Amino acid sequence: xxxxxxxxxxITVSEGASLELRCNYSYGATPYxxxxxxxxxxxxxxxxxYFSGDTLVQGIKGFEAEFKRSQSxxxxxxxxxxxxxxxxxFCAVGSMEYGNKLVFGAGTILRVKS
Amino acid sequence: DSGVTQTPKHLITATxxxxxxxxxxxxxxxxxxxxxxxxxxxxxxxxxYYNGEERAKGNILERFSAQQFPDLHSELNLSSxxxxxxxxxxxxxxIQSGAHNxxxxxxxxxxxxx
Numbered sequence: 769x770x771x772x773x774x775x776x777x778x779i780t781v782s783e784g785a786s787l788e789l790r791c792n793y794s795y796g797a798t799p800y801x802x803x804x805x806x807x808x809x810x811x812x813x814x815x816x817x818y819f820s821g822d823t824l825v826q827g828i829k830g831f832e833a834e835f836k837r838s839q840s841x842x843x844x845x846x847x848x849x850x851x852x853x854x855x856x857x858f859c860a861v862g863s864m865e866y867g868n869k870l871v872f873g874a875g876t877i878l879r880v881k882s
Numbered sequence: 883d884s885g886v887t888q889t890p891k892h893l894i895t896a897t898x899x900x901x902x903x904x905x906x907x908x909x910x911x912x913x914x915x916x917x918x919x920x921x922x923x924x925x926x927x928x929x930x931y932y933n934g935e936e937r938a939k940g941n942i943l944e945r946f947s948a949q950q951f952p953d954l955h956s957e958l959n960l961s962s963x964x965x966x967x968x969x970x971x972x973x974x975x976x977i978q979s980g981a982h983n984x985x986x987x988x989x990x991x992x993x994x995x996x
Contacts, residue, residue, distance in 0.1 A: 800981050811884060811972060811987040819982050858925065862981035869915065869940055870985060872925035 770795045770861050774873035781849050782881050789844040789876050791859030800862040801842040802870065803833055807855045815857075818842065829853070854880045885909065886975050886988035894994045900961040903991045907954055907975030913937075914956040915976075915985060916948055920969035931956055932979040963995045 771794040781787050793799060800819050804812040816827025823835040833844045842859060856877050860870040885908035895901055907914050916928040918941075927940035931950035942948075945963075950956045960967060970992050974985035 804987075811886075811989045812974075813884070813987070814984055817982075817984065860925075864981045868913075868979055868981040868983075869927035869930060869938055870917075870981075871927070874924050 770799070770863065770871045772859050772861050772871055772873035774857075774859055774876050776876045777874070778877045778879065780879040780881060783851050784848050787844075787846045787849045787853070787878070789857050789859075789878070791842045791844065791873060792840050793842065793859075793861045794840065795861060795863065797863065797865065801833075801835060802860040802862065803827065803831070803842075803844045804858045804860060804872075805829075805855045806858065806875075812858065815844070849878075849880055851880045851882060854878055884986040884988060886973060886986050888971075888973050888988040888991050890991060891989065892992050892994070894996065895963060896996055897963055897965060899963050899995075900959065901963065901993065903958040903960070903971050903973075903993075905956045905958070905973030905975075905988060907956070907973075908986055911975035911977050911986070912954065913976045913979045913983070913985075914950055914954070915974040916942075916956070916958050917972040917974065918969045919972060919990070920966075923969075925972075928958070930979070937979055960993070965995050968993055968995045 773792045802817045803815040859873040887906045912933045928942040930938040948958045970990045972990045974987045976983040
């Protein structure tokens with residue numbers, strides 16, 4: 769079965785500092801990988817996705833993620849964090865083999881200090 | 883704004899009651915997914931409909947049921963409610979049913995069972 773691990777429940781970074789949120793997945797074939805962001809009281813917004821090809825993908829709001837098959841990882845990065853980036857971030861994996869549903873990690877809450 | 887609408891935004895009810903959550907997908911989207919977000923279980927896939935037909939079931943209780951109507955809107959029915967059913971329920975839609983299709987999430991319905 770698919771599973772997604774986000775090892776960091778909370779992360780605090782200073783505004784302007786770089787950010788890396790970790791995501792590891794367990795899946796046999798090539799998964800479809802996603803990062804979503806959820807602001808308080810809001811739904812989930814897609815930041816970026818990876819299906820195939822270039823393993824470094826660019827998303828919205830200056831985020832990028834790198835797929836590393838050997839490490840089963842899909843870490844999210846941003847070079848300079850803004851206070852408005854404070855939110856909860858979810859990594860998710862999907863596959864046709866498992867009915868096209870998304871399996872989500874537990875989420876990482878990002879706090880930005882000024 | 884994702885284009886997915888969910889009503890109501892908030893719902894407070896008592897144990898043993900039955901409620902109906904409604905979702906209108908983005909214009910043109912044929913797939914509707916339902917997810918439950920709770921503090922202890924995180925984001926869990928419940929069920930997927932494509933063009934009126936059920937395509938996949940996840941961790942959906944027998945007390946819960948859903949359907950997608952000819953106009954493609956969907957309803958999630960929760961009956962014999964228990965305290966543990968208190969959660970945020972999200973609907974998501976996508977153009978097709980493949981796992982690679984981006985799922986657009988609605989703002990959610992927050993259900994509180996007292």
